[in-house]
Amino acid sequence: MDTLLQQVVNAISLGAIYSLFALGYSLVFSILGVLNLAHSAIFMSGAFFGVLAVNQLGTPLWLAFILAMVGAGLLSVTLEFVAFRPLRRRNAPRIAQLISSIGAAILIVNIGQLIFLQQFGRTEAYFPRELVSLDPIIIESLSIRIAPIRMIIVVVSLLLTILMQYLVGRTQIGQHMRAVAFNQQTAALLGINVSRIFVFAFFLAGVFGGAAGMFYGVVFLNVTPFIGEDVALIGLTAIVLGGMGSIQGAVLGGYLVAGLQVISVVLGGSSYRNAVVFLLLFAILLVRPQGLLGQSESTRA
Amino acid sequence: MALLEVDNLHTSYGAIKALRGVSFQLSEGQVISLIGANGAGKTTILNTLSGLLRPTGGRIMFKGQDITGWRADRVAKLGLVQVPEGRQVIATMSVQENLSVGAHLRRDDLADTELERIFSRFPRLSERRMQKAGLLSGGEQQMLVVGRALMMQPELLMLDEPSMGLAPLLVNEVFGIIADIKALGIPILLVEQNARKALQVADYVYVLERGLIVKAGSANDLRKDPQILSAYLG
Ligand SMILES: Nc1ncnc2c1ncn2[C@@H]1O[C@H](COP(=O)(O)OP(=O)(O)OP(=O)(O)O)[C@@H](O)[C@H]1O
Ligand SMILES: [Mg+2]
Numbered sequence A: 001m002d003t004l005l006q007q008v009v010n011a012i013s014l015g016a017i018y019s020l021f022a023l024g025y026s027l028v029f030s031i032l033g034v035l036n037l038a039h040s041a042i043f044m045s046g047a048f049f050g051v052l053a054v055n056q057l058g059t060p061l062w063l064a065f066i067l068a069m070v071g072a073g074l075l076s077v078t079l080e081f082v083a084f085r086p087l088r089r090r091n092a093p094r095i096a097q098l099i100s101s102i103g104a105a106i107l108i109v110n111i112g113q114l115i116f117l118q119q120f121g122r123t124e125a126y127f128p129r130e131l132v133s134l135d136p137i138i139i140e141s142l143s144i145r146i147a148p149i150r151m152i153i154v155v156v157s158l159l160l161t162i163l164m165q166y167l168v169g170r171t172q173i174g175q176h177m178r179a180v181a182f183n184q185q186t187a188a189l190l191g192i193n194v195s196r197i198f199v200f201a202f203f204l205a206g207v208f209g210g211a212a213g214m215f216y217g218v219v220f221l222n223v224t225p226f227i228g229e230d231v232a233l234i235g236l237t238a239i240v241l242g243g244m245g246s247i248q249g250a251v252l253g254g255y256l257v258a259g260l261q262v263i264s265v266v267l268g269g270s271s272y273r274n275a276v277v278f279l280l281l282f283a284i285l286l287v288r289p290q291g292l293l294g295q296s297e298s299t300r301a
Numbered sequence B: 001m002a003l004l005e006v007d008n009l010h011t012s013y014g015a016i017k018a019l020r021g022v023s024f025q026l027s028e029g030q031v032i033s034l035i036g037a038n039g040a041g042k043t044t045i046l047n048t049l050s051g052l053l054r055p056t057g058g059r060i061m062f063k064g065q066d067i068t069g070w071r072a073d074r075v076a077k078l079g080l081v082q083v084p085e086g087r088q089v090i091a092t093m094s095v096q097e098n099l100s101v102g103a104h105l106r107r108d109d110l111a112d113t114e115l116e117r118i119f120s121r122f123p124r125l126s127e128r129r130m131q132k133a134g135l136l137s138g139g140e141q142q143m144l145v146v147g148r149a150l151m152m153q154p155e156l157l158m159l160d161e162p163s164m165g166l167a168p169l170l171v172n173e174v175f176g177i178i179a180d181i182k183a184l185g186i187p188i189l190l191v192e193q194n195a196r197k198a199l200q201v202a203d204y205v206y207v208l209e210r211g212l213i214v215k216a217g218s219a220n221d222l223r224k225d226p227q228i229l230s231a232y233l234g
Helices: A004-032 A039-057 A061-089 A094-120 A148-170 A172-182 A184-189 A194-220 A228-242 A247-268 A270-287 B042-050 B072-077 B095-100 B111-121 B123-127 B138-151 B168-183 B195-201 B219-224 B226-232
Strands: A137-139 A144-146 B004-013 B016-026 B031-036 B057-062 B080-083 B156-160 B188-192 B204-209 B212-218
Touching: A004 A039, A004 A061, A004 A144, A004 A148, A004 A172, A004 A194, A004 A228, A004 A247, A039 A061, A039 A094, A039 A194, A039 A228, A061 A094, A061 A194, A144 A148, A148 A172, A148 A194, A148 A247, A172 A184, A172 A194, A184 A194, A184 B072, A194 A228, A228 A247, A228 A270, A247 A270, B004 B042, B016 B042, B016 B057, B016 B212, B031 B042, B031 B195, B042 B057, B042 B072, B042 B080, B042 B156, B042 B188, B072 B080, B080 B138, B095 B111, B095 B138, B111 B123, B111 B138, B123 B138, B138 B156, B138 B168, B168 B188, B168 B195, B188 B195, B195 B219, B195 B226, B204 B219, B212 B219, B219 B226
Parallel strands: B031 B188, B031 B204, B080 B156, B156 B188
Antiparallel strands: A137 A144, B004 B016, B004 B057, B204 B212
């Protein structure tokens, strides 16, 4: 049995993955005003592109990671063009976009299944074990062991989070994204090409979702077309917990959900971990629907 | 040739015909006012000119280019800038960011100069630079959206009921600002319900009723028009 501190260390790397996933989820929500329920399929595609690059193309890990991010980013942009934009053009109600995103998620998973079967002969693939050194970093005094890959994940995820903060908060395109998130008509009157901002936001969200998926695959080694299901509820809980549309909120939510999962595993065993996440989601919706860092509905972007 | 030429413009909301053949012109340096009762179609005209709405017929020429059916961001880029009805500040951004968000359209590199000019013209905004725009009063928000439009270096400024819902003192201030902008040489298309004030600042006035222009004339002439007197200045 690992020590509690060891569990915390594990929770941090898991939280890093969840927060990357939640960041993209939250970004698209703030622009679109609708949850993109296909974001978990984008997550899966990141792991898939990564495992494909490593196994079939023999690329090094860093290159596979970049390919996974770009591939997932492009797939996410495709979603915008195919599943969302045509509906927006016709002024379809939000619920139609939500349903469309569910359909897109199913479609992507199905296509994933086909390609998995064709490439690997079954709907499962593995990252090689020795992709990253397996020798754990051992901190004797605290008696914790950290797998190097988990270290890499935490650092890269932190860097990506800072990049996202910078992009959204400090650059012109980020300012334009915030304007579009607030009101598309107002943004258009300010000379902002709203369609271009949508494409950019979907790409960015896909890159982050893809990075999360790739990391998830590398940590647990096996990749299936269904791994998106593992994080769908978690990502939703993370962004609701943090406050829909808030960057810091998504990151905080990701880490908190990971922490909660680890605690519940310590206390009750792994079979409760999803139930606990759902209970948390339900409790926030009841008690503080705007989330921990969210503003009330009237001032939200 | 006029700066803006609107010819036989038709716009509908589904089956509702909101504009039924509107034509007018605006020349360099002019302030033109559109007046009319609620629902006459004033906002519809501005939204069609700015590209938020697509006309079902007619033609819009701006700076000699046919901009009929253009996307709103392209229209703004060409210098036709709309300050929409109901202020529409970006509540989640600071006052300063609201001003700078449209500055990417400037064709000169004087954004910083313009920003300081706006802050000295509107000291109340200057004091609240870093505050979220959603926390400003209605009058301050109106100053902010006008300032934001000026930051875009407009070649024609369209204002939709800038005095709506403001206390009399603030109404006077808004019309003072409009006179200042006119003095800078920026042409203005002003939509107003406050016809008395609009007639004071405008050079030329069009009266709109149910999607049609029913009267046009210089502000001086219309001020003496008995029909206008009873309907809009009563
Ligand atoms: N989104 C819409 N859908 C359907 N009809 C609309 C819509 N917007 C405006 N209309 C109708 O079009 C007509 C013109 O409306 P418009 O908003 O242009 O009037 P207005 O002159 O700006 O009025 P106000 O002084 O109240 O702002 C009205 O009959 C109005 O009911
Ligand atoms: Mg109106």
